[in-house]
Amino acid sequence: MAVTPSDQHAEGPGISPRLSDRILYALNLALEQEDISICDLLVRALELAMTRNTGGPAFVERRGFPPEMEDAFDRLAQIRVTRS
Numbered sequence: 646m647a648v649t650p651s652d653q654h655a656e657g658p659g660i661s662p663r664l665s666d667r668i669l670y671a672l673n674l675a676l677e678q679e680d681i682s683i684c685d686l687l688v689r690a691l692e693l694a695m696t697r698n699t700g701g702p703a704f705v706e707r708r709g710f711p712p713e714m715e716d717a718f719d720r721l722a723q724i725r726v727t728r729s
Contacts, residue, residue, distance in 0.1 A: 665694040669714060676720045681728070684721050 661667065668691045675683040691714065710718070 665691060668694055669717060672717050676717060676724065679724050679728075681721070681724060684724075688718070688721065 668687055672684060672687040672691060675687055695710065695714075709715070
């Protein structure tokens with residue numbers, strides 16, 4: 646079920662309707678649990694959510710990820726280093 650602007654208030658304060666924010670939240674949970682397999686899937690989903698509807702197959706992403714996402718990616722890299 647899609648979230649409409651009128652539904653945003655029903656979800657409570659601080660709950661973002663953006664898919665990328667919800668995926669990032671799930672990624673942070675997976676990072677806390679150090680579940681690399683789930684993290685990999687969520688990173689891919691996050692990349693898809695951030696780049697969808699961006700202008701066709703020739704589109705090149707020129708903007709960076711927000712700091713919160715960069716932090717999550719750094720945490721995942723650290724987990725990988727400690728596990729190897």
